[in-house]
Amino acid sequence: xxxxxxxxxxxxxxxxxxxxxxxxxxxxxxxxWVSQSHTLWGPGLPVxxxxxxxxxxxxxxxxxxxxxxxxxxxxxVLALAFGILIVTLVVSGSLWIMxxxxxxxxPPSAIMEMSR
Amino acid sequence: xxAAEATAESTGVTNLNVSGGEAGPAPVAxxxxxxxxxxxxxxxxxxxxxxxxxAVLSGQTDxxxxxxxxxxxxxxxxxxxxxxxxSYSCGLGSxxxxxxxxxxxxxxxxxxxxLGAIFLGLEFHEFAGMVARGAGPSRSAFLSAFFxxxxxxxxxxxxxxxxxxxxxxxxxxxxxxxxxxxxxxxxSLFWHALDIIWVxxxxxxxxMAVRV
Numbered sequence: 001x002x003x004x005x006x007x008x009x010x011x012x013x014x015x016x017x018x019x020x021x022x023x024x025x026x027x028x029x030x031x032x033w034v035s036q037s038h039t040l041w042g043p044g045l046p047v048x049x050x051x052x053x054x055x056x057x058x059x060x061x062x063x064x065x066x067x068x069x070x071x072x073x074x075x076x077v078l079a080l081a082f083g084i085l086i087v088t089l090v091v092s093g094s095l096w097i098m099x100x101x102x103x104x105x106x107p108p109s110a111i112m113e114m115s116r
Numbered sequence: 117x118x119a120a121e122a123t124a125e126s127t128g129v130t131n132l133n134v135s136g137g138e139a140g141p142a143p144v145a146x147x148x149x150x151x152x153x154x155x156x157x158x159x160x161x162x163x164x165x166x167x168x169x170x171a172v173l174s175g176q177t178d179x180x181x182x183x184x185x186x187x188x189x190x191x192x193x194x195x196x197x198x199x200x201x202x203s204y205s206c207g208l209g210s211x212x213x214x215x216x217x218x219x220x221x222x223x224x225x226x227x228x229x230x231l232g233a234i235f236l237g238l239e240f241h242e243f244a245g246m247v248a249r250g251a252g253p254s255r256s257a258f259l260s261a262f263f264x265x266x267x268x269x270x271x272x273x274x275x276x277x278x279x280x281x282x283x284x285x286x287x288x289x290x291x292x293x294x295x296x297x298x299x300x301x302x303x304s305l306f307w308h309a310l311d312i313i314w315v316x317x318x319x320x321x322x323x324m325a326v327r328v
Binding site: 082083 | 146150153154157158160161164165167168169171172189193196197200201203204207208211214305308309311312315316318319320323324326
């Protein structure tokens with residue numbers, strides 16, 4: 001095995017990690033700043049934080065976990081897409097069902113009335 | 117017909133043999149990291165169930181302290197930086213071991229371990245402080261969900277530290293051989309995935325509670 005492609009890969013991976021660190025620091029700083037300052041309209045804050053968090057997860061996936069578009073990554077990306085589907089179903093489905101149940105729950109006074 | 121055939125070919129079911137075409141099975145390194153990737157995704161799905169629980173229960177404080185009163189933004193910030201730089205030094209370490217630069221690798225592993233240990237110490241300190249002021253996991257549904265979710269991440273970090281120590285010991289005793297490097301690559305994936313989960317924890321659990 002010749003050394004030159006190895007060295008090239010080496011320096012490019014260090015560059016990728018450093019770029020990923022810079023992006024991640026920027027996005028983390030953004031999240032903390034948004035949560036502390038009053039730049040964002042209050043009720044929009046959760047959406048802003050979620051967007052920043054998803055952006056940072058993307059940065060981590062690409063620069064740290066090296067999920068890319070290369071031929072070796074096809075299966076990785078497909079599995080990731082399936083994982084994201086399941087996570088979305090679990091989280092949004094739970095929130096939806098539980099808020100629906102909460103909305104339809106009998107008020108405590110009515111429960112007291114029934115148990116009498 | 118030809119278009120359909122082309123799609124069927126490009127999305128073949130057993131597509132693991134992507135690098136070689138008809139040259140035989142994929143290299144072990146690719147199969148191993150793919151398998152570990154599947155494990156990580158299933159781990160993330162387990163976390164998503166606890167995230168959903170926390171999101172549902174985060175308002176149910178039962179008259180006890182809320183997240184806004186309990187969480188310390190500075191503590192969370194330092195924890196975040198610890199994990200982020202730990203992830204970075206772990207990545208650099210795996211880049212140096214690929215080049216057989218052992219001394220740089222050991223230094224970076226020590227930094228990774230130290231930052232992870234500082235993170236765990238801060239988290240333990242936070243938990244102990246909360247329990248001391250009567251805000252333990254049995255206080256309210258919100259706190260049960262909080263301790264389950266953040267505690268599970270902390271348990272993963274502890275296991276990661278033990279794994280890192282084992283990996284360094286294997287490099288010392290067996291040298292940077294192929295099967296040791298494959299295990300090291302899996303550890304690196306694991307450590308980066310923990311950082312991804314922490315990003316979700318930091319924004320959705322801690323920062324969201326500060327001003328809602």
